Amino acid sequence: MEVATPTTIQPPVEKRERLSYSIHEAAELLGVDYYSVYRLIQRKKLRACRALRGKLLIPRTELLKLLSTE
Amino acid sequence: MLKRNGQLCHRSVPDYGGRLTDFEFLAYSTAFTSVEEDYKQLSTITDSLTEVEGAFPRLLEASAGAPNSFSEVVADQTGKQWSVISPLLKLRRTELLFCKRFIEGDPEFSVIQRLDPESSLAKAQGVWQLQESSNDPRLLLQDFIESERQTAQLYAQDIRAVAREALEQKYPDRDLGRVIKAIAQRFAKKVSTEEQVTPIQVRQWSEGVRV
Numbered sequence: 001m002e003v004a005t006p007t008t009i010q011p012p013v014e015k016r017e018r019l020s021y022s023i024h025e026a027a028e029l030l031g032v033d034y035y036s037v038y039r040l041i042q043r044k045k046l047r048a049c050r051a052l053r054g055k056l057l058i059p060r061t062e063l064l065k066l067l068s069t070e
Numbered sequence: 071m072l073k074r075n076g077q078l079c080h081r082s083v084p085d086y087g088g089r090l091t092d093f094e095f096l097a098y099s100t101a102f103t104s105v106e107e108d109y110k111q112l113s114t115i116t117d118s119l120t121e122v123e124g125a126f127p128r129l130l131e132a133s134a135g136a137p138n139s140f141s142e143v144v145a146d147q148t149g150k151q152w153s154v155i156s157p158l159l160k161l162r163r164t165e166l167l168f169c170k171r172f173i174e175g176d177p178e179f180s181v182i183q184r185l186d187p188e189s190s191l192a193k194a195q196g197v198w199q200l201q202e203s204s205n206d207p208r209l210l211l212q213d214f215i216e217s218e219r220q221t222a223q224l225y226a227q228d229i230r231a232v233a234r235e236a237l238e239q240k241y242p243d244r245d246l247g248r249v250i251k252a253i254a255q256r257f258a259k260k261v262s263t264e265e266q267v268t269p270i271q272v273r274q275w276s277e278g279v280r281v
């Protein structure tokens with residue numbers, strides 16, 4: 001008689017991807033100085049949006065666009 | 071001595087004319103520590119820009135040099151070769167260089183950015199990035215300084231917002247308007263050009279007049 005191996009039921013792993021990043025986080029992801037991220041924004045090479053208190057945020061899609069080698 | 075909510079206002083902080091209570095001073099110190107690295111980076115940038123403004127005559131003189139007078143040659147993202155006249159701004163992972171090349175005997179000038187070769191951005195877009203170019207070195211340098219000062223302003227504005235958010239999260243029920251104002255003034259002073267070089271001085275330098 002075959003004994004069924006008990007299987008552990010894992011809760012579904014919810015993979016939540018961030019929608020946006022702070023300037024410091026974006027700089028880390030790009031591997032540049034914080035100032036370079038502001039340069040990219042100022043030169044309209046990277047789009048940023050503002051949070052409630054005026055803090056700049058970089059949408060994930062914008063970072064991906066910048067890092068795509070095409 | 072002035073008192074606020076029963077606390078003495080006897081603490082002073084840089085670039086702020088008012089006085090803070092002990093609690094406000096503690097909040098200021100906490101918030102400023104969280105953005106201190108940014109403050110240092112902003113200081114490096116504004117000091118470098120002031121140096122570039124001060125070195126305007128020397129840079130213009132150097133830009134007139136023959137192609138063989140420059141030792142370093144770099145290639146931008148399109149493969150064009152540029153001779154490096156002088157570095158303009160150097161940060162930990164980035165450098166901005168004032169460069170020159172000749173097209174059919176006529177000089178062209180540029181600002182080229184060097185990224186850290188190990189960075190994700192450099193891997194995606196190349197280490198050397200042409201930022202701007204002109205056949206007039208004077209206009210190019212003036213535009214560079216103006217543009218970098220605007221970027222420094224943007225940086226300072228954002229850091230003020232970051233500090234404000236950190237304070238409101240840490241002390242949600244306290245009125246820390248003065249602390250926010252003190253931090254804002256410190257950053258505003260750092261990016262202010264009032265005590266640095268006046269536009270008239272820049273124009274005089276750019277016209278070859280030494281003051």
